[in-house]
Structures are given as structure tokens and as C-alpha cells.
Amino acid sequence: MAEVTKNELPKRAWYVLRAISGKEAKVKEVLDGAIRNTDLGKYVFQVLVPTEKIVSVKNGKKVVKERNLYGGYVFVDCILTGEVNYELRNTTNVIDFLKGRGKDAKPDPVSEADIRRMLGAADELIDKTDEGMDFMVGETVKVIKEPFTGFPAVIEEVDRAKKKLKVMVKIFGRKTSLELDTTEVERE
Numbered sequence: 001m002a003e004v005t006k007n008e009l010p011k012r013a014w015y016v017l018r019a020i021s022g023k024e025a026k027v028k029e030v031l032d033g034a035i036r037n038t039d040l041g042k043y044v045f046q047v048l049v050p051t052e053k054i055v056s057v058k059n060g061k062k063v064v065k066e067r068n069l070y071g072g073y074v075f076v077d078c079i080l081t082g083e084v085n086y087e088l089r090n091t092t093n094v095i096d097f098l099k100g101r102g103k104d105a106k107p108d109p110v111s112e113a114d115i116r117r118m119l120g121a122a123d124e125l126i127d128k129t130d131e132g133m134d135f136m137v138g139e140t141v142k143v144i145k146e147p148f149t150g151f152p153a154v155i156e157e158v159d160r161a162k163k164k165l166k167v168m169v170k171i172f173g174r175k176t177s178l179e180l181d182t183t184e185v186e187r188e
Contacts, residue, residue: 010079010080010081012045012078012079013077013078013079013080013109013110014076014109014110014112015075015080015098015107015109015110016073016076016098016107017075017076017089017091017095017097017098018072018073018094018096018098019073019093019094020093020094022071023093024049024072024073025049026092026093027049027091027093028047028048028049030091030093031047031074031088031091032047034087034091043079043080043084044076044077044078044088045077046076046077047075047076047077048074048076048077049074049075050068050069050070050118050119051066051068051069052066052067052069053065053066054066054067062183069118073098074094075115076088080107080109085097085107135155135182136155137156138154138155139154139155139187140154140188141153141154141165141167141185141186141187141188142185142188143184144184144185145181145184145185148178151170151171152169152188153168153169153178153180154167154168156168156177163182163183164181164182165181165182165185166178166179167179167180
């Protein structure tokens with residue numbers, strides 16, 4: 001029997017699991033529980049389902065939803081040994097690892113650069129949704145907040161930190177100043 005040298009031991013890396021679309025969060029939940037409660041935690045360090053926050057306005061109210069950046073994929077930081085490979089592939093709602101072509105292809109690790117880029121992109125998307133819309137002074141917008149719904153308004157001040165706008169609305173021939181949230185107006 002041949003001896004295993006240190007160079008042949010599997011190394012810690014990021015791998016991609018293919019999951020049933022829409023079940024990514026459930027896979028993460030199951031794996032996180034297994035990491036906490038079994039020996040799997042010695043080999044699996046992190047399970048990641050990158051999401052982005054989408055801010056929309058419905059009926060004049062701001063609604064925040066989360067959407068998967070990579071539908072059908074779950075990222076796993078682990079040392080991929082035989083037993084860990086088996087446990088991850090046989091997790092509920094997991095199809096298999098994302099791997100190279102061929103009948104006996106092994107899962108390919110994701111490069112550190114790709115992981116950093118992916119995590120950076122997720123952070124960038126979160127920052128974009130936090131900034132709100134980039135309105136400019138002098139721009140004309142339409143108010144979508146009661147009781148001024150449908151009125152055109154001219155932006156006088158923009159407070160990005162508070163996500164507030166000071167606008168001037170013409171009501172019955174008279175200009176009226178309003179302070180509105182960025183979600184209470186829309187571009188014309």
C-alpha cells in the first residue's frame with residue numbers, strides 16, 4: 001500500500017454545489033446545521049448563497065426583496081475528502097458538484113480571485129441599493145405619495161445620507177416646498 005504524502009492531502013478550497021433552483025437557502029440551512037451538529041464542521045467552514053437586495057415601491061411603500069445572484073448554485077468552503085464529498089452531494093435538494101467534463105470528472109475548485117470578485121460584486125450591489133437613486137438638483141420628478149400623487153416637482157436639495165429630497169410642487173398656482181423620501185418620487 002502506497003504512503004500518502006502531505007502534498008497529496010486535499011486542500012481547503014471553494015467548491016460549487018448545484019442545487020434545485022429556489023432551494024438554495026434550504027441547502028444552506030441544512031448544511032449550516034450539519035456543520036454545527038456533526039463532524040462535518042471540521043471539514044466544511046462556510047456555506048454561501050450570494051444574494052442582492054432589490055428595492056422597489058409598491059402602493060407608495062418601499063419593499064425590499066432578496067434575489068439570488070447565482071440561481072441554482074451554493075458555494076462551499078471546505079476540505080473535500082471522500083466522506084465530505086459524499087455528505088455534500090447527498091444533502092437534500094443538492095443535485096451534484098459543478099465539475100469538469102467527463103465521466104469521472106472531479107469537482108473543480110473555484111479560484112480565490114473568482115471568489116473575491118464574487119464577494120466584492122455582492123458587496124458592491126448592496127452598496128448600490130443602500131445609496132438610493134442619484135437624483136440631481138433641478139431635475140423634475142413625479143410625486144407618488146398621497147395626497148400629492150401625480151404632481152410634478154422640481155428638486156431643490158438632495159440629502160443622500162438621509163435619502164431625502166426637498167422638492168417644490170406647484171399646487172393651485174402656488175409653489176409649496178415638501179421634504180420627501182427618495183422612494184416617494186419617481187423620474188418622469
